[in-house]
Each structure stands twice: as C-alpha cells, then as structure tokens.
Amino acid sequence: MSLLYEMNQKALQLGIPISAHLDITYRCNERCVHCYLDHDDHGEMTTVQIVDLLHQLAEAGVFFLTLSGGEVLMRRDFFSIVQEARRLLFNVKVKTNGVMIREPEARKLRELGVEQIQISVYSHRAQVHDSITKLPGSLKRTIEAIKFLKSQGLKVVIANVLMTTNAGDHRGVMKLAADLGVPYTLDPTITPKIDGDDSILSLRAAGSDINRVFRDPELVGDVEAFCAAPLPPGEDIIDGYPCSAGHTAIYISPYGDVFPCVQFPLPCGNVRKQTFADIWRDSRQLKEVRDIRARDLPVCSSCAHVGTCTRCPGLAYMEGNMRGPSTADCEKSFQRTGIPSANMLIRGSRPALVQIQPVCS
C-alpha cells in the first residue's frame, strides 16, 4: 500500500479535502471545439479573494492544488497566485495550453516549485491541432513551451482528448511526447457545456475508435488484463464510494462557486458568500453526494462492471440523475470488455447476452 493511498484513506476517514481544483479564469486564448466552458468573464474572483481562498483551502487540509482554466496565464496575477499557493506549501499542478509560456515564464514556474505542468496537445499535425484550438500556430507555440519547461527541469505531461476530429492521431501525439521526453495521457471524455448545451457531444469519439485505443499496448500496457471481463464485485466495492468527488476532492470556479468536481456541476455554495469550511462541512448537496454508495445506484449496482467502471457521477448528473448511469462510461466499459452494461441492456442499445439455461427434464 503506497503512502499516497494511505494519505487518501486518512483524508477520507477524517473528511478532509486533500485535492482541490481551482479554475482561476474561464477566459482563454484558444477556442477549442470540444471545450465545455463559456469564455466570457462574468466577474472572476479578485486576487485578494483568491489569496484568501488559498488560505482557507490550506486550513481545510488541501494538499494537492490544481490551477486551471480557461488559460491560467490570461490572468495577469497568475504568478502572484502561484507564489502564494507555494508559500502555503501546496503541491501545485498547473494546466495550460502553453501558448503564453516562453523562457521567462518557464523559469518563474521552476523557481516557484510547481510540481507539474499539464499541457493539452490534440494532434502532432499542426493543421489538426490548430483546427481544434482555432488558434493558428498554436501547436508550434505549445511545443516550444514544452521545450522551455523541460529545459528548466520541470515535469511536463501532455494531455490529449480523443474526439472525432483527431481519432487517428493518438499514436502521433504519443511519439511527439516521447520525442519531447514527457509522459502522455489520453482522455476519451467529452462533457456537455457548463450551460447544459450538449451539442459538443457529437464530437465524442466513435466506439470503434475507443475500442482501438483500449487495445493499444503502448497506451494501456497489458491489453489482456486491461480488457478482461470484470470479476464479481466484493462487499467493499458495493459499500464503497463511487469516486472522490465531494469526499476528498473539490472544485471551485473562477466565480467562487463550489462543486464536487469540475465535471459535476452541482452547485454546493459560493466562497464569496460563505467560508469554504462551512460549505465543505454543511452543504446539503455535498452531504447528498457523500451519502451515495455503489449499492444505492439503481442501475449500476446490478451491472457487471460496477467494480471496474469509471462511472462519473458528474456525467450521470448531467444526464439527469447523479445516481444513474453515465452512458459515456457504459460505452467505455463495453468497448473495453465487449460486455454490455446493465444500462445498455435496459435501454436496448446493445444486444442482450444469450443466456444458456439448463433444459428442464
């Protein structure tokens, strides 16, 4: 058992938010076709408000702090925010597109002791990447940023999102990452827009593309183990929590709104009106999220995949019921194992398995 796992378990037992994701702005210099955000500024928290929030988060026990957006560098006070976060001894991870990072910015991030910088790259081909970001020259700038950051000795991770427009390029981005000497992650999740508009779901990669990446040993390692049929769940799974959202993890928007997770737009309070501690402790919505056990999920508790599915309660919430299935995760479980989920069988979107019954004499 790793120390990090033990730390998470301890945080869970003590009710401590060990991880916080803070979007400091939704403004962005790119206009990614799959982005779920509205990029207008509707009244972001001020520097003073964010610094005060950082103190509250430190007091609450947050250890891992992800600063993201929007594009974090669109805020002129970005480095002041990072400096304060590091002064409060957070483990800071920054998510950025890298377009505004040159040598001075990279040096500053290293001097401040940022743990990791995650940079989005959607294709190794400029015409594909730039058509997704809608910013000409963005791939070139992003690759240069990665080189600046690497030259400072910083840990960089390339994050790719699998969608219809780049489905054939994940191997190319993997090779680019290898050439740059940085790890690579791939996420096939496209979420509805924060305002409920689900038109961008048409960008979700086809099942066949998800199937293909799940069988890429360079991506998943042991394909046989990764794609194995799920074992029957133990009691610990059935009595367990669906995910860390609201239990040990929390999300805060640039406007101070608190949600269980960036993908779980259930409003739980606002740090401009209440203290973070009051929201974390007393929010009725967070209590509701925390009460849910796998056994309480009306469809998923009886699903073969209940122990291995990446079911996202936030995506389920956006589909209308936080206790319900998330169809995107049903699809992933199906593409990974070839076994339809309980939800698919109920909805009739996949053929039911043939059940062989003993012949009665």
Added chain:
Amino acid sequence: MSNTDYIARSSAIAARLIGGEMMIMSAADSTFFTLNDVGTAIWQAADGRTPLCEIVESKICADFDVTVTEALSDAQQFVNQLAQHGILRTSNQPIYDAAPCPAPTA
C-alpha cells in the same frame, strides 16, 4: 552535521499536517514522506533559529520517554535523511528564511 547546527524547513516542498501526521512531498524528487509524531515535532520546531540539540531537549525529551543521547542520535539520522531530499536545510549559522509551518487542519 553537529548537534549544535540549525535546521530549517525548506520551502521546496509541499506539506500538510493531517490527523497529527505531517505529510511532505519533496519538490526536488517528488519523494513522499509521512512523519510520525516525533518526526513531526522536530520538523515543526525547525525554525532555523533553534539548534537541533535544543529542539531535542525541549520538544522530544520533554514529551517522549527517551534519553537525550538516544534522541540526539536518532534526530541527527532523521535530519540527515530529510536534508538529502531537500526537505530540511542545515547550517552552522541561523537560517532566517525557514518555510512556514502548516497549521493543523481545521
């Protein structure tokens, strides 16, 4: 290092005091540590202005059932280990820019 050396919390770390245990991650090599109550007491007292021998006497021997000789030997080993990972700094002169000590979580 000697017992009269000063020790200071490094700022090149991430740290939180959770349930009485100090959780620390080194920014230099991402090594993750959890300190027990004795280690936590030393780390909290590492303000850069108090020599190790004084910390051991006032924070360890006063609160834990251990002799000064034993405690000093263990504390030196502990400090050396953390210093190797950049978590503590040591000097024969006072250090005036020790990182702040995280308060217990609310």
